[in-house]
Amino acid sequence: MAAPQQQKLKVNGPVTVTANRLTDGAVVWRTADGGWSADLADAAIVTTSDAAIALLAAAQQRDIEAVGAYVAPVLLGEDGSVQPGNLRERIRVAGPTFELPH
Amino acid sequence: MYVYDEFDRAFLAERVAEFRDQVGRRLSGALSEDEFKPLRLMNGVYLQLHAYMLRIAIPYGTLNSHQLRRMAHVARRYDRGYGHFTTRQNIQFNWIKLEELPEAMAALAEVGVHGIQTSGNCIRNVTTDQWAGATPGEYDDPRIWAEILRQYSTLHPEFTYLPRKFKIAITAAPQDRAAIKVHDVGLRLHRNEAGELGFEVLVGGGLGRTPFVGKLVRPFLPARDLLSYIEAIMRVYNQYGRRDNIYKARIKILVHEIGAEEFSKAVEAEWEAIREGALKMTDEMIAEIRGRFLYPDFATLADNPPELAEALKDARFATWHANSVHTHKVPGHAIVTISLKPVGAPPGDATADQMDVVADLADRYAFGEIRVGHEQNLCLPNVAQKDLPALWAALDAAGLATPNVNHVSDIIACPGLDYCSLANARAIPVAQEIAKRFSDLDRSRGIGRLHINISGCINACGHHHVGHIGILGVEKNGQEFYQITLGGRADEKAQLGTLLGPAVSYEQVPGLIEDVVETYLELRAGPQELFIDTVARLGVEPFKERVYAAH
Ligand code: HEM
Ligand code: SF4
Numbered sequence: 011m012a013a014p015q016q017q018k019l020k021v022n023g024p025v026t027v028t029a030n031r032l033t034d035g036a037v038v039w040r041t042a043d044g045g046w047s048a049d050l051a052d053a054a055i056v057t058t059s060d061a062a063i064a065l066l067a068a069a070q071q072r073d074i075e076a077v078g079a080y081v082a083p084v085l086l087g088e089d090g091s092v093q094p095g096n097l098r099e100r101i102r103v104a105g106p107t108f109e110l111p112h
Numbered sequence: 113m114y115v116y117d118e119f120d121r122a123f124l125a126e127r128v129a130e131f132r133d134q135v136g137r138r139l140s141g142a143l144s145e146d147e148f149k150p151l152r153l154m155n156g157v158y159l160q161l162h163a164y165m166l167r168i169a170i171p172y173g174t175l176n177s178h179q180l181r182r183m184a185h186v187a188r189r190y191d192r193g194y195g196h197f198t199t200r201q202n203i204q205f206n207w208i209k210l211e212e213l214p215e216a217m218a219a220l221a222e223v224g225v226h227g228i229q230t231s232g233n234c235i236r237n238v239t240t241d242q243w244a245g246a247t248p249g250e251y252d253d254p255r256i257w258a259e260i261l262r263q264y265s266t267l268h269p270e271f272t273y274l275p276r277k278f279k280i281a282i283t284a285a286p287q288d289r290a291a292i293k294v295h296d297v298g299l300r301l302h303r304n305e306a307g308e309l310g311f312e313v314l315v316g317g318g319l320g321r322t323p324f325v326g327k328l329v330r331p332f333l334p335a336r337d338l339l340s341y342i343e344a345i346m347r348v349y350n351q352y353g354r355r356d357n358i359y360k361a362r363i364k365i366l367v368h369e370i371g372a373e374e375f376s377k378a379v380e381a382e383w384e385a386i387r388e389g390a391l392k393m394t395d396e397m398i399a400e401i402r403g404r405f406l407y408p409d410f411a412t413l414a415d416n417p418p419e420l421a422e423a424l425k426d427a428r429f430a431t432w433h434a435n436s437v438h439t440h441k442v443p444g445h446a447i448v449t450i451s452l453k454p455v456g457a458p459p460g461d462a463t464a465d466q467m468d469v470v471a472d473l474a475d476r477y478a479f480g481e482i483r484v485g486h487e488q489n490l491c492l493p494n495v496a497q498k499d500l501p502a503l504w505a506a507l508d509a510a511g512l513a514t515p516n517v518n519h520v521s522d523i524i525a526c527p528g529l530d531y532c533s534l535a536n537a538r539a540i541p542v543a544q545e546i547a548k549r550f551s552d553l554d555r556s557r558g559i560g561r562l563h564i565n566i567s568g569c570i571n572a573c574g575h576h577h578v579g580h581i582g583i584l585g586v587e588k589n590g591q592e593f594y595q596i597t598l599g600g601r602a603d604e605k606a607q608l609g610t611l612l613g614p615a616v617s618y619e620q621v622p623g624l625i626e627d628v629v630e631t632y633l634e635l636r637a638g639p640q641e642l643f644i645d646t647v648a649r650l651g652v653e654p655f656k657e658r659v660y661a662a663h
Contacts, residue, residue, distance in 0.1 A: 033139065034209035035163035074141040078159060096590055098529060102161055106530035108541050111194040111461045 019059050019066075023095070024084050026053040027065045028102070029076035037102045038076050040069045046076050050092050050103055055084060113176050113481055114259055115404050116224045124221040127228065131155050132214035139211065156227020157213060161533050166205045166213065167230040168220060169237035170484050172244065172258040172282075173201040177471040177480040182223045184467035190216040195467070197452060197460045199486045199524060199575055200279070201239045202230055206531055228266065233274045235265035235346075240282045241289040242485035245407065246493035248441040251301050252309055254284035256402050257338060260393070263401075264339050271346050275353035276361035278346070279318070286604070291486055293317045293326045293606035294578055296363045297345060301335070309335040315345060315375065316367030319572035323608050324364045327372035329379060336398060337383075340391040344383035348375065408479035408494050413444025415497065423501035431553065432504055435515035446497050448478075450490040450507060451514045451522060455551040458540045459525045460488030469510040477503045486575075487563075488524055489517060519556040520564060520629065521547035524575055528568025528585060529592070535568035537585025537592035537618070542566055545622040550629075559629060562643045565600075578602035580644045581628060582609045583621065592618045598628065598655060599647040610652045613660050627659045 027040035031048070038046040039053035047053065056062050062081045069079040083095025094100045101107060131151070138148040152158075156167040168183070175183075183203060187195045190212050191205040198204060208216060220226060229236055238258040245253040261280060265271060271278070281290040284301035292298030298314035311333045317326025333341050345363075352370075354360045367375045424430045438447040450470060453459050462470075470490060474482045477499045478492035485491055495503060507513040516522050523546060526532065528539030543566055550556045565579025569586075576582035582597035594616055597609030616624055629643075635654060636646045647655070 030159055030163070032145075033211045035159060035207075037162060073145045074139075077145045097592065098161075098535075101530055105162065106540070107538060108458065108530070108544060110192060111458060111463045 019063055019081060021057065021059045021062045021081070024055050024057050024086050025062050025081050025095070026050075026055055026084050026092075027062070027069045027079055028053075028082045028099070029069065029079040031076050032074055040065055040079070044068060050084070050094065053084070053092060055086070055092065113174065113406055114171075114255070115406060120224060121221075124224065124226055125218075127155075127226065128214060128218045128221045131217060135210060135214050150232075153231040154228065155217070156230035157210075158231065159533070160206065160527075160531055161529075162531065163207045164210050164213065165531070166208045166216065166227055167198075168203050168205075168225055168227050169230045170201045170203060170225075171262050172238060172240045172255040173242045173484040173486075174244075174255060175482045175484065176223075177474045177482065179223045179225050180467050180471040180474070180482050182220060182225065184464040184471065186216050186219055187467065188464040189219075193465075194461050194463045196458070196527065197462065197484050197488050197490070199488060199526075199573065201237060201242075201484050201486060203484070204527075206527075232272075233276050233278070234272050235261075235268065235274075235278045235280065238262055238265070238280045238282065239290055239295075239486060241285055242483040242491045243289060243438070243447055243493060244284065244483075245405070246440055246445075246447050247285050248439055250285045250441070251303055252284050252335075253405065254282040254290075254299075254301055256398070256405060257284075257299070257301065257311075257335070258282050259404075260338065260398070260401055261342065264342070264391075271350070274346070274350055275355045276358070276363075278349075278363070280342075288602075288604040288606070289485065291575070291578065291602040291606065293604075294319055294323070294575070294602060295326065297342065298326045299338075304332050311335060311338065313341065313345075315379075316364040316372070317606075318362055318364045319575060319577050320362070321359055321570045321572075322362075322365065322368075323572065323577045324368060325606050325608065326364075327367055327375075329367075329372055329376040336393045336395070337387060339393060340387045340389065341379070341383055343386060343391055344379045347382050348378045352378070408481075410442045410445060410494070411496065413496060413498070415443050417444065417498040419498045420500055423504075428508075429501060429504055431557075432508075432513050432515040433500065435519070435557075436513075436517050437500060440494070442494075444497055446495050446500060448492040448495050448500070448503065449485070449517045450492065450512050451517050452489050452512075453516060453522045453547065454511055454514045455516070455521055455547045456544055459523050459543050462490070466510055466512060469506065469512065473503060473506055486524075487517075487522065489522070515553065516556060518561045518563070520550045520559055520562045521556060523547060523564045523566060524579070525566040526568050526574035528566070528574075532568055532573075534571060535585065536570075536587040537568050537594065539566040539568040539574055539583075539585060542583060542585075542594070542618070542621055546625050549622050549626055558639075559633070560642055562629070563601075564625070575602060576600075577608045578606060579609065580647070581625060583625075586615055588615065594618070594621050596621075596624065596628070598652045599644065601644055612652050613656050624659055628655055631655050631658045 314326030483491040525543040529535035567574035600609030
């Protein structure tokens with residue numbers, strides 16, 4: 011759960027690149043075709059440091075779609091489904107862990 | 113209330129136009145994020161875990177009903193229908209879109225509200241007692257002095273790039289409700305033996321990674337010399353404060369390293385050189401600011417009117433009255449605290465509808481004035497006692513009459529991992545779980561005054577060091593853990609808490625807090641002894657033994 015800036019790019023497991031969309035701050039993931047998606051299922055998943063660094067570098071090249079890109083862990087299900095890899099990322103996907111005021 | 117003039121309004125309108133242009137250029141790609149980030153931060157715009165967050169300053173915690181209603185509008189129209197009141201007399205909107213920010217800011221600027229200097233290495237929103245101007249025994253209204261500092265420090269060119277953020281708090285009552293001892297500069301307004309008004313000046317308090325209680329650098333500063341003396345402090349800090357290491361950049365580190373005496377000498381030397389200069393305040397200048405604070409036209413009323421006596425026969429009203437109503441300096445009136453800590457809700461959050469209700473009630477019963485306290489509660493400082501029953505009924509209908517102010521469920525908590533990009537662990541759901549354990553009002557009343565403070569990381573936005581019980585979220589192997597401290601306090605006897613023992617898991621926290629409270633109930637000298645006093649008398653050892661034996 012270390013802050014993303016503090017993460018070293020030691021990759022031991024599947025990871026993705028995530029960021030916040032510029033226009034509204036929404037959580038987005040880097041896709042294989044070089045775009046961004048608001049659905050984790052569309053995310054490009056890589057498993058080596060080199061691939062993660064390349065994915066991140068590409069994501070950071072243009073910062074007018076998404077900002078603050080970093081590498082985040084994911085969990086892969088047997089059926090190929092993708093889940094966020096730690097609590098911080100789970101909260102980014104699902105929102106705060108309590109009922110919001112309404 | 114303070115009355116803003118044309119200058120303030122024109123300035124804010126220009127600032128919004130400037131920001132609108134900057135956002136436009138960012139969205140078009142003309143500005144990169146590196147170029148834009150310092151600009152947005154100067155307007156209180158952060159990027160958080162889920163979205164942009166807009167932080168708005170509430171100068172010295174004072175709002176009028178129009179301003180609060182406008183905040184409700186912004187929450188409803190541009191956010192998800194709620195806002196979060198913080199420990200720094202700010203409100204934060206958590207889900208605001210960059211595209212819509214200029215519009216939201218324009219709406220706020222129309223009522224004189226903005227996010228300037230709520231971020232960055234400048235003098236932040238000056239905070240004070242939420243009971244200012246209403247509480248008996250006050251030496252003066254501290255807001256007048258906070259306003260003088262606000263005008264002086266806003267866009268001050270010399271103090272826009274300090275080594276680090278800078279926070280000033282003022283109290284003018286014998287009881288410190290502004291936590292002045294844990295601010296970079298703490299000012300205590302009082303009178304000397306000759307009856308003159310002046311400040312006791314403390315410097316170098318603060319929480320975060322390296323917590324300190326502020327040190328006395330001057331027992332009495334004539335009030336009219338406030339600006340030149342603050343300028344002298346800022347200059348010494350600006351010159352000697354460290355810029356090479358962000359963790360050592362706050363003034364508290366400077367004061368600690370050179371000692372309060374040396375620091376004070378350096379300030380006095382600088383002050384001697386400038387005290388008779390442009391910053392020397394004349395009586396006319398002070399009177400001018402003082403004159404901009406309009407006070408209610410209080411009716412001549414007697415204490416304990418028959419309407420109140422009658423209503424007190426209702427047990428629910430009586431409970432709320434005992435908990436949330438405080439003595440006013442004008443007979444027949446009262447100060448009302450509105451708990452934003454209903455059991456099970458996120459501490460400090462208010463919905464747009466609740467903000468509207470409070471604004472309407474302020475208009476009807478409290479001369480249109482609302483306050484925000486660092487405990488993340490609201491306050492109506494000027495209510496006629498005869499109106500208390502009707503006010504209570506309306507608050508109750510809006511879910512705003514939980515009688516738990518200063519009780520164990522009146523928890524201060526930062527946003528933690530549920531919102532904050534710096535967090536190690538969650539804070540809000542921990543507060544909710546603890547509050548649920550103590551939802552029985554008779555039990556919590558029996559426990560008495562007990563402050564729990566929770567922060568999701570070492571930055572200490574939830575003031576955990578100065579909670580009677582402090583809870584700090586840390587991370588261990590990717591899991592949330594919590595360190596517990598006992599015996600901290602943020603009042604006139606401010607001190608930092610003592611670590612109870614090893615950190616415990618998320619699941620263990622509520623049970624552990626219950627054990628701490630049960631231990632207190634067994635060990636206290638009598639029903640009058642407060643938790644904080646039992647800890648002061650016995651230390652943390654007896655608590656540690658019991659609590660860790662059980663876990
Ligand atoms: C975007 C969200 C926030 C960020 C990035 C943030 C960041 C920080 C950081 C880095 C510090 C440590 C500063 C230092 O010691 O040099 C700090 C301290 C503090 N923050 Fe926050 N904070 C955030 C939200 C809040 C909120 C929501 C509150 C109130 C509920 C708050 C109130 C405080 C207070 C009272 C301190 C006290 C420590 C001190 O200055 O001595 N902050 N914050
Ligand atoms: S204490 Fe840490 S987690 Fe909480 S708001 Fe401050 S920076 Fe965020």
